[in-house]
Amino acid sequence: MARIPPPVAAVRTAVRRGLADLPGDALVLVACSGGADSLALASAAQFVGRRVGLVTVDHGLQEGSDRRARSVAAWARDAGFDPVRIATVSVAGLPGGPEAAARTARYEALTTAAADLGAAAVLLGHTRDDQAETVLLALARGAGPRGLSGMPGRRGIFRRPLLDVARADTRKACAALGLAPWEDPHNTDPAYARSRVRSAVLPVLVDALGPGVLGNLARTASLVAADNEALDELAGLALESARSPRGLSVRALAGQKAAIRGRVLHRWARELGAPGAALGFGHVVAMDALVTDWHGQGAVHLPAGIGVARHMDDLVRVVPSYIK
Structure with missing residues (x-):
């Protein structure tokens, strides 16, 4: 029997593990752009013997994107994916x-497709390299643990079953399987921050620190995610008690540690209706000051016209007319 090329085996093993908890007859959808990772x-x-369908999203941002989507769909049908x-x-x-x-439009489309088709899971092709890029971008933005x-x-x-698989291995897997990936021009367009990290920053890091830096960045994300999960659980309990x-x-x-108190205030602001995408570090710091540095300051203005003020021994929501 012919030996399976190691990159092919790595991808298959990762996918098998990522789907191990699903029933054998569950429909799984793959989000596929036609690039090496998703192919x-x-x-x-x-x-791995699953009922597998495929969804390809046409964002309409590039000339010929509709032809690319039709080409991916035609390949999928010929390869036996159903539905496509x-x-x-x-x-x-x-x-x-x-x-x-x-990204917002893509996830909405994939969520709708999964609901319409009764899929148990939607698989995304992000790799270890994508995770490393995400961590570096978060560092550059001054992001916190989340x-x-x-x-x-x-x-x-x-x-995302491929987060422990190198991007180079998905390319090698495609070559070994005779698959011809589409090269998205956005991936090398310097107008996009992720593209600049991919083409200019990561190669410098690898050259200076060795190829293990990519895995180390991805591992850092996993470790921080585990810590976040524990802290979020504690914050949920603290919110209820407060x-x-x-x-x-x-x-x-x-009476709470700063790490817990910040999460409590962030979660409470979301409950009040502040959209997560617009709720920033500064908003949480200002709410925290109402607790830890109270000197009679006025209400904190949150996104969506929401106000939070200190009234005696409580933080309370105030209506916009009150905080103007």
Whole structure:
């Protein structure tokens, strides 16, 4: 029997482990752009003996993107994927830059497809290298532990089984299997921060610190994610114990460590209706000052017109007219 090339085996093993908890007849969808990562992922998912469908998203951001989507869909049908869907999305009017808007539209389309088709999971082709890039970008933004934890292996219906697989191995797997990946021009476009990290920053780090730096960055994300999970659990308990008839008890909050108190305030602000994407570090610091550095300051303005003020021994929500 012919020996399976190690990169092919690495991808297949990762996918098998990533799906081990699902029933054998569960439908799994692969989000596939036609690039090396998602092609290798799709091939491996089909190999492990699953019911596998495929969704390719046309963002409409490049000339010929519709032809690329049709080409990926045609390959998938010929390869035996079922069902196969092309999701055409528009990024117009979505918040953030082009990358953020495209990501929002893509995840909405994939979520809709999964619901329509009754899929148990949607597989995403992010690799160890993508995780390393995510950690570096988070560091550059001054992100806290949540940002440094990178992309989760699982969140809701989405799974990323290749986070421990090198990007080079997905390319080698495609070559070994005779798959011809599409090269997304956005991946080398210096207009995008991730592309600059990929083409200019990571090669310098690898040259200076050795190839192990990519795995170490990805491992850091895993370690921080585990810490976040524990801290979030403690913060949930602290939030419940801090609730008062009017809001949150200042006395209860003041008794918490800063790492827990910040999470409590962030979670409470989300409960009040502040959108997570707009809720920043400065908002949480200002709310924390109402607890730890109270000197009569006014209300804190949160996104979506939400105000938080200190009233005697409680943090309370105040209506916009009160805080103008």
